[in-house]
Amino acid sequence: MDSDKSTDPLIVMRGVSFSRGTRTIFRDLNLTVARGSITAIMGGSGAGKSTLLGLIGGRLRPAQGTVEVAGLRVSDLPRKALFALRQRMGMMFQSNALLTDLSVYENVAFPMREHTRLSDALIRHLVLMKLELVGLRGARDLYPAELSGGMARRVALARAIALDPMMVMYDEPFTGLDPISMGVIVKLIRELNDALSMTSIIVTHDVAEACTIADYIYLLGNGRVVAEGTPQDIQKTESPEVRQFMAGLPDGPVAFHYPAAEYISDLQQGEALR
Amino acid sequence: MIRIVVNSLSELGRRVIAGVGRLGRAALFLGRLAPSLGVSLTRFRLIIQQLYMTGVLTFVIILVSGAFVGMILALQGYNTLVRYDAQSSLGLLVALSLTRELGPVLAALLFAGRAGSALTAEIGLMKATEQLAGMEMMAVDPLTRVVAPRFWAGWMAVPLLAMIFSAIGILGAYVVAVGDLGLDGGVFWSQMQSGVSVTNDILGGLIKSVVFGFVVSWIAVFEGYDAHPTSEGVSRATTRTVVSSSLAILGLDFIMTAFMLRGL
Secondary structure (H helix, E strand, O other), X not given: OHHHHHHOEEEEEEEEEEEEOXXXXXXXXXXXXXXXXEEEXXXXXOOOHHHHXXXXXXXXXXOEEEEEEOOEEHHHOOHHHHHHHHOOEEEEOOOOOOOOOOOHHHHHHHHHHHHOOOOHHHHHHHHHHHHHHOOOHHHOOOOHHHOOHHHHHHHHHHHHOOOOOOEEEEEOOOOOXXXXXXXXXXXXXXXXXXXXXXXXXXXXXXXXXXXXXXXXXXXXXXXEEEEEEOHHHHHHOOOXXXXXXXXXXXXXXXXXXXXXXXXXXXXXXXXXXX | OHXXXXXHHHHHHHHHHHHHHHHHHHHHHHHHHHHHHHHHOOOHHHHHHHHHHXXXXXXXXXXXXHHHHHHHHHHHHHHHXXXXXXXXXXXXXXXXXXXXXXXXXHHHHHHHHHHHHHHHHHHHHHHHOOHHHHHHHOOOOXXXXXXXXXXXXXXXXXXXXXXXXXXXXXXXXXXXXXXXXXXXXXXXXXXXXXXXXXXXXXXXXXXXXXXXXXXXXXXXXXXXXXXXXXXHHHHHHHHHHHHHHHHHHHHHHHXXXXXXXXXX
16 A cells, blocks of 8 residues: 555645634645545544545645645646546535535536536436436435435435546545445445545544545544554554544543633632622 | 713724625625626526526515505505696606606515525525535536526516516506596506606616616625525525615615716
8 A cells, every 4th residue: 555655646735734713724734645545534523624625625725735636736726727627526525515406316417517518318327327326316306305314425425426536535424324324335435436446535533434444544633644554554553642533532632621721720710709 | 971982983983894894895706706697698597597586486576566556656646636636647657656766676675575585595505505615626616607697687687577566566556546546547548658758767767677686686696605604694694685785775776866867
């Protein structure tokens, strides 16, 4: 995997810094994603995982550093070139972001209708093929409001691969799913990645799923990469930060308590108010 | 005491500055939207769809309100005119009131309440549910695909609705005047025909409604696109659309009427 990474990376982030207001999200972040791999980006809530996808997709621009996708500097691309690059990127949002006024069929057809001049007959073929892949060919006439959480996510997946992208970004694909739907999504991500020779980036905090599916894992914390490696490497790491995250311990380097004044003196201040 | 005055003055200042800042943001938004307006004209089907959503669905309320306003105008107008034995001018009075003022203004107010608020809520909710971000990631510009067709549709719908409002209002007045008040139908129409000028009255009203359509649609799509992506944010934006549109319509109506009556 390591040799693969150095020879043919699809995404390279170098020295990336990014802040929202006064809050620093990333400080000198370095990260590469190998072509054809499934890379999981993990970290606690608020570690900036979704922000990372925003930077890769060019929706956000880094304050410092560079983000390269397929050899193109995303942050420097003019709008037209950025949109051309995005046609080769699929993205599955945590909220699925399905267009609520369109049916399942039209949602999957949407990118094709917007970006190609294919005939309706051909689009029908392609849409049914994508829906068949996710097992929802029979649900084509339903509307997003009529879908269960797991079904909606599968539709979002079918739409993300509608234009046969070189890569797909998944924002928290396992959140809020029942065990069966979760198993389906895990299987689909792996199979689609391999069958369509894509590169997948999964942002998640689900340790177990990430370890089963990912080829390589980045663990983020405090705006930097805390640990990286194959799932086996990560699980063997002795660093307390990694151990706390992987084992789900409530207290450790990531404190249980939000920073506050000393407990006793805080309570005593209430006494003074009497 | 001084403190209260200073505080309320500074509060007033803050609000004025915030208002001016918002106006600036709305203007910048319009600037960003301008290229998309051109592009979206090439996909007229989307505009037709929105014209249905905004225009046709406002149609019933326009019909009913127009008919009632016309009937009320006939009753009130007759009541006054009959004192001077001038009831034969009732048709003219109704037609002038509707085409010059009430048609454009009331149609635009009703449109803002019925369709403008819906436009804001729809765009705001699309933003809150990441549908707009999703489009961007699919390399589709939401300004061109979502906002521009709605803007065009709103802009086109208001003048059409205003004309329908006036026409229905005149018919409503005719029913009351001839059916109930016993006026002669021929007199009703002939007075109107000789007294209403196409260039001054009808065209003047049309110009007003075109301006109202532009402003209401602009406010509606801006508020939706600028809404905080939360349920509270969307509900505030919807309210702001109705309030700002109504004030803008009435304010602009005064200015345009002043110019039209006195000449430039």
